[in-house]
Amino acid sequence: xxxxxxxxxxxxxxxxxxxxxxxxxxxxxxxxxxxxxxxxxxxxxxxxxxxxxxxxxxxxxxxxxxxxxxxxxxxxxxxxxxxxxxxx
Amino acid sequence: xxxxxxxxxxxxxxxxxxxxxxxxxxxxxxxxxxxxxxxxxxxxxxxxxxxxxxxxxxxxxxxxxxxxxxxxxxxxxxxxxxxxxxxxxxxxxxxxxxxxxxxxxxxxxxxxxxxxxxxxxxxxxxxxxxxx
Numbered sequence: 001x002x003x004x005x006x007x008x009x010x011x012x013x014x015x016x017x018x019x020x021x022x023x024x025x026x027x028x029x030x031x032x033x034x035x036x037x038x039x040x041x042x043x044x045x046x047x048x049x050x051x052x053x054x055x056x057x058x059x060x061x062x063x064x065x066x067x068x069x070x071x072x073x074x075x076x077x078x079x080x081x082x083x084x085x086x087x088x
Numbered sequence: 089x090x091x092x093x094x095x096x097x098x099x100x101x102x103x104x105x106x107x108x109x110x111x112x113x114x115x116x117x118x119x120x121x122x123x124x125x126x127x128x129x130x131x132x133x134x135x136x137x138x139x140x141x142x143x144x145x146x147x148x149x150x151x152x153x154x155x156x157x158x159x160x161x162x163x164x165x166x167x168x169x170x171x172x173x174x175x176x177x178x179x180x181x182x183x184x185x186x187x188x189x190x191x192x193x194x195x196x197x198x199x200x201x202x203x204x205x206x207x208x209x210x211x212x213x214x215x216x217x218x219x220x
Contacts, residue, residue, distance in 0.1 A: 016193075018193075028105045028173070029094060031095050031103050045131070045190035045191075046190070049137065057112045057137075059114060060107070060114050063137070065118075065193030065194075065195075068193075069193040069194060070099070070100050
């Protein structure tokens with residue numbers, strides 16, 4: 001199995017990718033994990049989802065984006081409002 | 089007693105730690121602290137990895153932005169969400185394909201339904217959320 005990496009190493013090795021981390025240490029007071037073993041990684045979250053679903057489930061894995069959330073120039077992140085349209 | 093939680097000022101939006109509990113265990117993800125979201129929202133990918141599906145849905149839901157409808161999804165009750173030092177059990181969340189937001193690194197929004205239950209203070213320049 002791959003070795004445990006620090007969050008900085010994960011960001012360096014998998015820049016702007018989605019990663020699934022197992023044996024992950026993550027202080028809930030901090031926005032970033034401290035470290036973890038990368039079990040799966042992919043550029044798109046949907047690709048990572050397919051890899052995770054094909055494999056055995058791992059309880060308490062961390063799934064995070066190893067990059068900065070920075071919207072491209074001209075893109076505005078809107079708050080979403082919701083409207084319930086019907087009951088199922 | 090107060091508890092301090094950090095968010096990263098280098099990000100365009102405040103991202104915070106959370107643990108989502110489902111029928112297949114739990115997963116830790118980041119959520120956007122989003123007072124403008126009426127309801128907490130989780131990406132379909134996360135929900136499915138936790139063992140849920142649209143068959144568990146309670147209601148159909150449509151997300152609206154300033155210019156009108158954005159996306160259709162559904163709501164369901166998840167076992168629990170742990171966030172900002174609190175646990176919210178059997179909570180209804182909205183589920184959408186976060187196609188655009190996942191491309192930007194976002195898979196969930198902590199909405200006002202949860203935020204309004206907290207006594208909190210934000211110190212923006214320090215990137216802190218202080219929970220009382």
